Amino acid sequence: MNSLRRLDIKYVKGIGPQRAELLTKQLDIRTAYDLVHHFPTSYLDRTSIYTIRELAGEMPYVQLKGRFISFNVLGEGAKTRLTAMFSDGSGTIEVTWFQGIKRLREMLRTGVEYIIFGKPSTFNGRWQMTHPEIDTIEKAVSQQGMRGVYPLTETLRNRYITSRQIHTWICDLLDSRPAFAETLPRSVIEDCRLVSLDTAIRELHRPTTPSALQKARERMKFEELFYIQTDMLIRSRRRKGLTEGFRFARVGKYFNDFYSTCLPFDLTGAQKRVIKEIRADVNTGRQMNRLVQGDVGSGKTLVALMTMLLAVDNGYQACMMAPTEILAGQHYETIRLLAAQIGINVRLLTGSTRAKERREIHAQLLDGSLHILIGTHAVLEDPVQFHNLGFAVIDEQHRFGVAQRARLWKKNVRPPHVLVMTATPIPRTLAMTVYGDLDVSVIDELPPGRKPVTTMLRYDAQREQVYRGIGRQLAEGRQVYIVYPLIDENDKLELRSLNEGYESICEIFSNYRVAFVHGRLKPAEKDYQMELFASGKAQILVATTVIEVGVNVPNATTMVIENAERFGLSQLHQLRGRVGRGADQSYCILMSKYKIAKDTRERLELMTRTTDGFIIAEADMKMRGPGDIEGTMQSGIPFELHIANLATDGEIISMARQAAERLLDADPGLTSPANSAFRAALAASISRTNDWSQIS
Numbered sequence: 001m002n003s004l005r006r007l008d009i010k011y012v013k014g015i016g017p018q019r020a021e022l023l024t025k026q027l028d029i030r031t032a033y034d035l036v037h038h039f040p041t042s043y044l045d046r047t048s049i050y051t052i053r054e055l056a057g058e059m060p061y062v063q064l065k066g067r068f069i070s071f072n073v074l075g076e077g078a079k080t081r082l083t084a085m086f087s088d089g090s091g092t093i094e095v096t097w098f099q100g101i102k103r104l105r106e107m108l109r110t111g112v113e114y115i116i117f118g119k120p121s122t123f124n125g126r127w128q129m130t131h132p133e134i135d136t137i138e139k140a141v142s143q144q145g146m147r148g149v150y151p152l153t154e155t156l157r158n159r160y161i162t163s164r165q166i167h168t169w170i171c172d173l174l175d176s177r178p179a180f181a182e183t184l185p186r187s188v189i190e191d192c193r194l195v196s197l198d199t200a201i202r203e204l205h206r207p208t209t210p211s212a213l214q215k216a217r218e219r220m221k222f223e224e225l226f227y228i229q230t231d232m233l234i235r236s237r238r239r240k241g242l243t244e245g246f247r248f249a250r251v252g253k254y255f256n257d258f259y260s261t262c263l264p265f266d267l268t269g270a271q272k273r274v275i276k277e278i279r280a281d282v283n284t285g286r287q288m289n290r291l292v293q294g295d296v297g298s299g300k301t302l303v304a305l306m307t308m309l310l311a312v313d314n315g316y317q318a319c320m321m322a323p324t325e326i327l328a329g330q331h332y333e334t335i336r337l338l339a340a341q342i343g344i345n346v347r348l349l350t351g352s353t354r355a356k357e358r359r360e361i362h363a364q365l366l367d368g369s370l371h372i373l374i375g376t377h378a379v380l381e382d383p384v385q386f387h388n389l390g391f392a393v394i395d396e397q398h399r400f401g402v403a404q405r406a407r408l409w410k411k412n413v414r415p416p417h418v419l420v421m422t423a424t425p426i427p428r429t430l431a432m433t434v435y436g437d438l439d440v441s442v443i444d445e446l447p448p449g450r451k452p453v454t455t456m457l458r459y460d461a462q463r464e465q466v467y468r469g470i471g472r473q474l475a476e477g478r479q480v481y482i483v484y485p486l487i488d489e490n491d492k493l494e495l496r497s498l499n500e501g502y503e504s505i506c507e508i509f510s511n512y513r514v515a516f517v518h519g520r521l522k523p524a525e526k527d528y529q530m531e532l533f534a535s536g537k538a539q540i541l542v543a544t545t546v547i548e549v550g551v552n553v554p555n556a557t558t559m560v561i562e563n564a565e566r567f568g569l570s571q572l573h574q575l576r577g578r579v580g581r582g583a584d585q586s587y588c589i590l591m592s593k594y595k596i597a598k599d600t601r602e603r604l605e606l607m608t609r610t611t612d613g614f615i616i617a618e619a620d621m622k623m624r625g626p627g628d629i630e631g632t633m634q635s636g637i638p639f640e641l642h643i644a645n646l647a648t649d650g651e652i653i654s655m656a657r658q659a660a661e662r663l664l665d666a667d668p669g670l671t672s673p674a675n676s677a678f679r680a681a682l683a684a685s686i687s688r689t690n691d692w693s694q695i696s
């Protein structure tokens, strides 16, 4: 393989310096190695020959075998074209060329048998084909089988570099060289039943059978993912070995007092398990980096609080950060109330904390009398210095970037343990790749007594019926959210529909008080409006997605989402999580235009069928691709995988992960001679600018 990496493509037979430059510019192909790794994205089937009579409807590329009956040059100058009638005995098809006419006229003969290969189309009941590939019978035999279609760019096409041309270069190269040496360790090939590298590359360019092609694809996908996983594991194992962490050896008074006297309910099994996992982590002497995934309402705050108490019990301070002031405020209230009886000093620090209070907080942090600090990004600012920060919780992780997490590490001489909590369930396989060096815990159980939210899809024509439903809930003393999409806070049209919506709600439900929040309100006004609703003074909240994260009003049982078709699945799921927080049956009504695209309807219908965040996240990823999933953008992962697909290759990801673990368990430094080829290939293929170990 390495000799291929050193072979400049300009020396590959048939390419030359000019085309080499084009290929480099357009497709980033520099060496022969790149060229044989430029895989087809689809295949043309040249295994069978059609007859013209068989053609019907929308056809793929087909081969026809027959003779030209006549040729005709039409038009003049730039508009000249060549048409020919082609017959195979079952019917005729008109073939047209706009280019290369002179050469074709010299080359093609009537009465001689050819195989033409192209995409037939019909017009007025007559079949036609433009610019087919043409081979004599002898030549066509060598073309039989499936042939790759290679990704191209417009510029390449304009310069007459075709998929077929690329295929020829690659095939010539493959024919001219001995088998590719295997790069994966033999043990991995055997355990995972992979085909050899040589077989895989040859099959991918010139498949012999569909199932052999499938095996070849799997092998290359595996390889790509296996490199990533191995690299990540090496780094995370190294970091775990090196980064010393604070040791929370004891479970002390605060934790025990809280557990035995303050806890208003039993912990769920999942909460207990996750707390146990964290306790084990913080007692190893190594720094913890753990991601807790738990659906909305699964009780992550309590897990955060109890593990923070563990830090306090061991003489350390803890902090918890949330992405918005509202959310930080709610955490503060919750934790203050829960922890009131055990004599813990908890304070809130946000952008709007007054200077005097801020000074107090800074002082208490430094002298160690402040145990737990709750806040927004403000916590990260430089003047915020701790006496001894040992444990940091980041809630709703996806709103925090990598750089910000790195700043946390600097708040003490040794980095604090870091617990990242997310309610955006990241599909497990994606987590394995994106957060490959984080340990992952899952709270996969909701507190008892929760009734799943009933979700309905309704169209504008059913609006009156929806309003009657809202009216019934209000009459029973419940509260209602009405959410409008306001994706662009400056979009006048969207703002208008929001304002109109608000006015008509005020009119229809004139007996009730309606609060109103959106992103353009001043923070003080927003807080006031939110407070109206949270305290129950207002029964209806008309809002934009600013309420998406964290707001907790258990008496709110109904959420109407206007223009639901404009939201992504994960976002709908987050919004819906605002209801169903109390003991009463809750409802989520997705309002949509009647005319929506098929996949949009499917998306909305999925919401009506399931409340399982993981299923939704999985579906969301398949529909939108992993790069769009919140959180993955900042992760620094190169998402331009060449052949594997994070959204659909979950099984291969797991397999690669496990194989990488086994390999490193057996040979942590990859020093065994059996792994030396792999080690070299890994080094060559991973050139990452990111230092993974800094991603908390």
Ligand code: ADP
Pocket: 265, 266, 267, 268, 271, 294, 295, 296, 297, 298, 299, 300, 301, 302, 423, 447, 448, 552
């Ligand atoms: P999230 O995981 O979405 O952050 P919260 O921590 O806000 O969820 O918890 C949601 C609600 O569930 C809160 O009102 C909380 O008091 C309650 N809760 C948490 N754990 C339990 C439990 N074990 N039993 C009953 N209720 C619980």
Ligand code: MG
Pocket: 300, 301, 395, 550
């Ligand atoms: Mg929460």
